[in-house]
Amino acid sequence: MEQRLVELQQEALEGIKKATDLKEINDIRVSYLGKKGPITEVLKGMGKLSAEERPKMGALANEVRDVIAKAIEEKQAVMEEEEVAKKLASETIDVTLPGRPVKTGNHHPLTRIIEEIEDLFIGMGYTIAEGPEVESDYYNFEALNLPKGHPARDMQDSFYITEEILLRTHTSPMQARTMEKKEGKGPIRIICPGKVYRRDNDDATHSHQFMQIEGLVVGENIQMSDLKGTLDVFAKKMFGEDREIRLRPSFFPFTEPSVEMDISCKICNGKGCSVCKGTGWIEILGAGMVHPNVLEMAGYDSKKYTGFAFGMGPERIAMLKYGVDDIRHYYTNDVRFLKQFSIHE
């Protein structure tokens, strides 16, 4: 009997080993371990054994049963794993085929520049002031120290609607409007972005409509060194930490002293190249200390308050930053152009 059990175990294990699919394994289980299986058969003959041998034989039978069951289980696990692997292998896809495109658009490059500048200055305590694109002669010129007949009005030939109303030629009217609103009291820090208009024929470098961003800071003891420091922060943020700035004297009727800011040319690093026309510097913006007449006209006491203002063209900044070579691209809106500004460095 004992031998029969050992043989059965041997037989079953061999069967398990040879089995190639789950069905065969299942058959083996049923045939060996089932109620009508050979082990049960063997155990039926236990009655013939002595009382001493009976438990011994019982234990052996159980052991054989366990060994077989365990072998089945192990084999089954292996097979299931293989089965899964086979199924997964059959599910293989070409991972290099293109994905389902997610349709997205993006900011116009000018909006991108403007928002970047807005955010930089918001971080420094500025708010964003917006105003009308059609302005009165007063806010566009007179309040900015450009009385009628002033020669500097020539610098920006304008689109008039009536004698007193015109398309604003710069965003500077917001300086006067903002100061007036404050009624001569308290500090001001604003950034004014917006569209402006001048009588220019559209070509690669001119546009009758373009954008401008203006900044204005008014307070007690605002100094030109503050302007320089602020512009330095701006230039480094927009054009890179390794850029240097320089201020050059210039003239604007609404600031005194007036300056123009250049940054060191990033192409040649200040050595001089064709981009900077050999000077090593690239002109970025105009700025200056707010003219006392402008402060006074808007109700600020120029003895107590000083301020600085700066103004720049997002078109030009985008041209310098991204190498755009024709201002008309901004207003033609060729999708092949617009698309290029989806990347964020």
Place this chain on the structure above:
Amino acid sequence: MFVSYKWLQEYVDLSGITAPELADKITKSGIEVEGVEILNEGMKGLVVGHVLEREQHPNADKLNKCLVDVGEGEPVQIICGAPNVDKGQHVIVAKVGAVLPGNFKIKKAKLRGEESNGMICSLQELGVESKLVAKEFSEGIFVFPNEVTVGDDALELLSRDDQILELGLTPNRADCLSMLGVAYEVAAILGKEVKLPKPEVSAINESASDYISVTVDAPEDNPLYVAKVIKNVKVGPSPLWMQTRLMAAGVRPHNNVVDITNYILMEYGQPLHAFDYDRLGSKEIVVRRAQQGETITTLDDAKRTLTTEHLVITNGKEPVALAGVMGGANSEVETGTTTVLLESAYFVGAPIRKASKDHGLRSEASARYEKGVDPNRVRAAAERAAELLALYANGEVLEGSVEADALKVEPAVVSITLDKINGVLGTEISMDEVQNIFARLQFVTKVEGNEITVTVPTRRGDITIEEDLVEEVGRIYGYDYIPKTLPKGASTPGKLSDYQKKRRIVRRYLESAGLFQAVTYSLTNETKATQFALDKREPVKLAMPMSEDRSVLRLSILPQLLEVVKYNSARQNDSIALYETGAVFLSTEQDKLPEEKEHLAAAITGLWQQHPWQGEKKAVDYYVLKGVLEGLLARLGLTGRVEFRQATVDGMHPGRTANLHLDNEKIGFVGQIHPNVQKELDLKETYVFELSLKALLEAEIAPLQYESIPRYPSITRDIALVVNKEVVAGQLSDIITKAGGNLLREVSVFDLYEGDRLEEGKKSIAFSLRYFDPEKTLTDEEVTKAHEKVLDAVKEQAGAVLRG
């Protein structure tokens, strides 16, 4: 202003400083030098030649065969095509081996069988602009006017070994519209002296006042008029050095008299005018405002009709010059002129500006008067001109000048404290340094304690207030030495307004939904201006547009956006999705600013989605764009407050357009462009919307409040309703929502059927209704009760029958 580096050295010592170095210093301390031009760049081998013989080329009508002495070896044969070449002339010869601009190398050549050993040159061939070449040489070669030595360097004789600094002058620096002004500036920068010309005139024993009287009837326009008389003048070419300096300054040489007045204009910045005394027609000069309708024929032979806003110089009867702008043809200096009446005057800017603008005449003179000349140079300039007329035009200067003088010249006196200077600049400059800076500028100063009082020379009319002095100190001190600081003191919170924040959200949302932002022009033509306008008012018109296409302000964005769609479609971009935000302009009362409203517009065409290898393609349609819009409304918390009502809008498809109503107020529309318009604009099926962004962003919404996550299950009931075709889904869902009461939380359409299985004129719309009670698990009875109310309502109000 073009400044000759060589000429400038007459007034300031520039030893040890090159033209580019000087340019850099000038730029850094005040005036932008826009370029430095090297006149003889890339040229060599040009000498003075003497034409010994000239004869007709045997084989060519238009060519000359010349024998030219070039100062070395045997005379050479040169073939020359210039009509004005002749025997005896001293000319510019480019020898064999010479190089002309553009790397043009002169080689030995054979022209129609005749040998040519070099080239006789025109000034244009040396790189001189045609408009600067004296008329007599403009069609041919240049001929030296005076004695020159054969074989000498022609470029040097013509001062082409010079460099020209091009100054980009701002309107305040009119003082640098003269060589003397530039000399003062350069001297201040370099810390050097200015050497002024000292005119020496020996007058003859006749008095100018016997020849002319001067009366100024408009002293407020013309505070000072100085006249001098020069006799026995011989009109001819001016000396070469003067001609080359004028060309360097951008002025074309004419004859000695005109050249001298122009030379003084460039040297002193004081415009002068020379009249032919004998053609003046009287012995008096009367300066007055023109009479309305009076005419004058100016030097350019144009007859000009004047108004009382123009100032004229008259002979007592009729105008002989448009003051400060241009002389009259009737008294012009000609070849035969012998007596010259020289005018040096101080005119006020306004009438000159007016005349120059009205007649489209901008002369070197008017440009200077408009910006203001130095009143203290009027007499000096006249003396200097008289000196030069004596020297170079054989003139005899009459004793004295005749003047009308109502001028009060008071130099500006401005005081400022050292604290103010340093306070504005953010520097720590000492009083000594400040004094030194003003000394370099040749401003007279007086220091009392902390205060410095500056007397500003009249040549610097731009300096009138403290801040102007701060600028002078700052720029000469050097802005490079100003420290970098950040504003101190009271600060302000930096933030976007709610409106600005929401506008950014709108942009980002639309871009995430697949639309590109466009920016188009506000100016358009009259037809487009009102197309698709939400508020069709008369467009705001420019008084003087540059073109018809940019003559009025837009009332809607769509026409421009459709242009962009068209532009892109024509360039193989078939699937386009764009949006724009921007102002439209609504006229109000005359003489009031128009109302500006921010609009949002979008246009889509072509495929909305595609994934070709999986066979997916979805073309744009009304519901695509409506979906985008609904998503936007949801983002702005306006779901449920905006209604889409079937509508007729000009230019839009009558069956596929809806007006948008926010809280019952119309704010825009969405739909398909009318097929006729599509065809007109060459567009494919295009869907658009335009609405008032202002209305969307300014609509007040309840603050965001958390709502607890449902703890109880909801119950969904689906119903299919058969209704007449005219009944719209929105109407049904409104009825359902109202009838469903509190428990009905969501109503959505999940099917639409129109077809054979229904009666003619009917359609079936299926809704899914979700009932839910946040307080407890709903019972079937409660839902049934609510649901029956819904069914009753749709039956009663829309004739809807449950589809069996």
